[in-house]
Amino acid sequence: MLIVWCVTGALGQATSLSDNYQQARNLAFEKKDYKAAINLCQYILQQDAGYTDAKILLGRLYYWNGNPDSAIVILDETFAQNPANADAALALADVHYFEKDYTQALLYTSKGLAHNPQARELLTRKATILAALGNYKHAHQLTDSLLVTEPGNSQLQALRAQLKEYSYSSRVEVTYDYTYFDKQFSDAWHLAGLSYGTQTKAGPVTARISYANRFATKGLQFEAEAYPKISKTFYTYTNIAYSKDLPVFPTVRAGFSLFANLPKAWEAEGGLRYLHFDDDVWAYTLAAGKYVGNFWVNGRVYLTEGTSRLANAYSLTTRYYLKSADNYVSAIVGWGVSPDDRAQAIRLNTASNLKTFKAGAGYRFTLATRHVLGINGVYENVEYQPETKGNQLQISTLYQFRF
Secondary structure (H helix, E strand, O other), X not given: OHHHHHHHHHHOOOOOHHHHHHHHHHHHHHOOOHHHHHHHHHHHHHHOOOOHHHHHHHHHHHHHOOOHHHHHHHHHHHHHHXXXXXXXXXXXXXXXXXXXXXXXXXXHHHHHHHHOOOOHHHHHHHHHHHHHOOOHHHHHHXXXXXXXXXXXXXXXXXXXXXXXXXXXXXXXXXXXXXEEEOOOOOOOEEEEEEEEEEEEOOEEEEEEEEEEEEOOEEEEEEEEEEOOEOOOOEEEEEEEEEOOOOOOOOOEEEEEEEEEEEOOOEEEEEEEEEEEOOOEEEEEEEEEEEEEOOEEEEEEEEEEOOOOXXXXXXXXXXXXXXXXXXXXXXXXXXXXXXXXXXXXXXXXXXXXXXOEEEEEEEEEEEEOOOEEEEEEEEEEEEEEEOOEEEEEEEEEEEEEEEO
């Protein structure tokens, strides 16, 4: 009670619970003082346990303050007591949406719309959730119908623009990687790729041809990869590549991973990679990633057979999404050579346990919905012979056309 008295005292003497509620909203939305707003909402509910608006606000505040479990508990209770309350349904849908639990988010928008079929915010949120679930056609139809009556709604206009991006099922992509060495090699490495990908019912599939000039030798590699879906929780990564041009490329490169979409916006991965040079190389990978607001953070480790032959690899990657899945800035820090790095995995064809440190950043963005551009730079300090290190800089570029 002392904490609440201090909060309300600083704001002036409250004359009613309604005044307190407006003060809590001001603390939350204007001053971003979530803890003080939580205290005030809790005081209101001590006076009137059935104050629905305060309960809904408290649920949102719990989430904004980093307590999603508490948010879901109080919002579930509020919705159960007031199933016709559109704000309660919307708040629950929002929490589940931001926790990447899209199925539950869609469930609560549907329940809310059953009682409030014309609720604009619920309809808008449903379109957003349908897009997150990959149901772009239905999401686009719903967004267009909403824009008929609200043509100036900037939120709906932005959503329709994103849906237009996602509606393209095929893409052609061109990539180029340039690697400069200050000591290890006198000539730079060049790697260019051309790929075609499309979205199928089973998941996205891609065919790729790569050309490289490294070790003063040229070569080609042919590759196919796919991300088949198993269920709403699990999907896989499969890859196979072949080249007759050793040492420019490994003769065979293959990979498999199982992904799991976990609660609270977590994702886990376990898999293996295979490369054949003159000998076989096996690597096992474990990774965990999490979405935190607009950030995605992923930690990964590659464990290789025979640590006297190859160094294990570790990396930490983060992305900050700007407006869609193809608009983000990224950063990476890592140690060792990744078998998934098309430009550098050839360095695993060595008999030495050599050390590597790398750090880099990138930017990927869309132009006019159909075009995606990307640039990435990575600095590496490489022990290319025992106790002998050199520096290298890799610049990677990408252009993608979607149709």
